[in-house]
Amino acid sequence: MSNGKITFIGLGLYDAMDISEKGINEAKISDEVFAEFFTAKLTGSDLQDIENKIGKKIKVLSREEVENGDIILKSASQKNIALLICGDPMVATTHIDLRIRAVEKGIETNVIHGSSIITAVPGLLGLQHYKFGRITTIAYPEKEYFPTSPYDVIEKNKKMDLHTLILLDIQSDKERYMTANEGIEFLLKIEEIHKRNIFNEKSLICVVARAGSEKPFVCAGEAGVLKNQDFGPPLHSMVIPGKMHFMEIEALSKLANLPMNICKKLQKL
Amino acid sequence: MSNGKITFIGLGLYDAMDISEKGINEAKISDEVFAEFFTAKLTGSDLQDIENKIGKKIKVLSREEVENGDIILKSASQKNIALLICGDPMVATTHIDLRIRAVEKGIETNVIHGSSIITAVPGLLGLQHYKFGRITTIAYPEKEYFPTSPYDVIEKNKKMDLHTLILLDIQSDKERYMTANEGIEFLLKIEEIHKRNIFNEKSLICVVARAGSEKPFVCAGEAGVLKNQDFGPPLHSMVIPGKMHFMEIEALSKLANLPMNICKKLQKL
Secondary structure (H helix, E strand, O other): OOOOEEEEEEOEOOOOOOOEHHHHHHHHHOOEEEEEOOOOOOOOOOHHHHHHHHOOOOEEEOHHHHHHOHHHHHHHOOOEEEEEEOEOOOOOHHHHHHHHHHHHOOOEEEEEOOOOHHHHHHHHHOOOHHHEOOOEEEOOOEOOEOOOHHHHHHHHHHHOOOEEEEEEOEEHHHOEEOOHHHHHHHHHHHHHHHOOOOOOOOOEEEEEEOOOOOOOEEEEEEHHHHOOOOOOOOOEEEEEOOOOOHHHHHHHHHHOOOOHHHHHHHHHO | OOOOEEEEEEOEOOOOOOOEHHHHHHHHHOOEEEEEOOOOOOOOOOHHHHHHHHOOOOEEEOHHHHHHOHHHHHHHOOOEEEEEEOEOOOOOHHHHHHHHHHHHOOOEEEEEOOOOHHHHHHHHHOOOHHHEOOOEEEOOOEOOEOOOHHHHHHHHHHHOOOEEEEEEOEEHHHOEEOOHHHHHHHHHHHHHHHOOOOOOOOOEEEEEEOOOOOOOEEEEEEHHHHOOOOOOOOOEEEEEOOOOOHHHHHHHHHHOOOOHHHHHHHHHO
C-alpha cells in the first residue's frame, strides 16, 4: 500500500467560482495540485484565478501527461495530490483509466464532484432529463472524413421520440472550440452524404453557449436560421429535441426564444 | 417588469460543502432564501449546516408550496430570492414549471448549477457516459400496482447495448428513501409478472450509495446476491450495464468489487 492519495476534483462549468467548498478545501490541504484543460475548459476564468482561490501553484498537465499518468502516479505514490478537472471529474475515459491504475498501485483515490454540461444544458432549456437518449459528440472532421456516429445516435433517439444532447469538440491545445454553427454545418453535411432524412435546414435545434455563466445564451429555432447566428464565445452545446411534452414546448418558448410560429406548429402535433 | 429575481441554486450531492462558492455568495446577498427537499435530500448535513454557511435563515417549502408557487412568486415580485435545490437545479419538472411562470410574470431568473447524481453515479462506477441510454426511476408501487416503465426502459437500452441509470424513489415528507434492495426486488417482481427475460437473479447490477460523500459505497455483482446486502443509509442509485468495453469491466473490478468469476466471464463475451 502506498502512502499517497489522488483526489479528482470537479471544477464545474464556467469559472473559478463553480468549484464546491469541499473541492477548494481539499486542494488547499493537498501536497501538490495538478490540473488538465484538454477534456474541457473554464472559459470564464484563467489559471491565476483558481490559484488565488486555493492559495497555491497549479501544474497544468498536457493530454499526453495525463494519459501516460507518469507524473501523477509517481507524485501520488508518496504525497496527497489533487487533480482539477472541468465539469464533473469522472466523465472522460482518461480519468477513469488513471484512477484504475492508481488503485492497482495501492494509491487511495477520491472523487469530489462538480456541475456538468450533461445536466446543465437540458436544465437551462427546460427539457426533461428522462426524455434524453444517448449523448453524442461531434469531433472536428479529419481530412474530410465525416464520422457518422452523431448522425446515427440522433436517428435512433428520434425513432424513440427522445432528445439528443450533442457535445462539441474541444481542442484546448489548439485553442479550438467547435461552435454550434460548425456543429450544425457538420450535421447538414452528413445529411447531404447519407440522405436518411434525419436533419435538414428546417430541423428544430437548441443551442446553449457558456452554460454556468451569469447570462448563458440559450436559444431554439430552425437549423437553417441558427447556423448563421452569432452565439458568442465558447463553450457551445446543442440539443436536437425528439417528441416534446407541451411544457417543454412552453419552456423553449419562454426560456429559449423559440419563434412563435414554430411553437404553434409544435403544439398542434 | 417586476423588480425581483429568483436564483435557482444547486446544493450538489451530499452535504453542505457541495454547494459552489458562486451559490453561497448568491444566497448570502439574497433578500430571502427558500429550499425544498422533496425532489432530493442532502443526507450528509442538516438545515442548520446550510444556514450557518450562508449566514441566514432558510424557509423550507413543501411539495405543494413549490408546485403552486404562490409564496415564491409573490416574494420574487419585489425581492431577490434564492431557491436551494439538491443536485443540479433544473432537473425536476416542477422547477422548470416554476421558472416558466416567473418569466411570464416578468421576474428575472438565474440558475447556479450543482453536481448531480446523473453524472456522479456513472463516474464513480467508471462506466462511460456516452454508452448510457435513457434514465429511469423506480417509484414505490401504489396498492400493488407495479408500473412497467423502468422495465421497458431497461429492455430498450439493453437491446441497443446501452447502460441504464436507475434512480430510486424519494419521499422526503415520509422520511422514505427507496433502497437498492427494494429496487432490485421491484425489478425481480416485474420480471415475474411480464416474463420478458430482462432481469433475473443472475443479472449484473451496480449499486452506488451516498454519492458525493467521502466514502461512497460502490459495488457490482449479481442481483440475487446484492438484493440481500446492506448498503447503509440513503440515497441509493443503481445501474444495469449493457455491453461493456474491457476498460469498463476493469473499472467495475477495481472500483466496484465486481467478483473475479463474473469479471472473467464478461471478458470472454
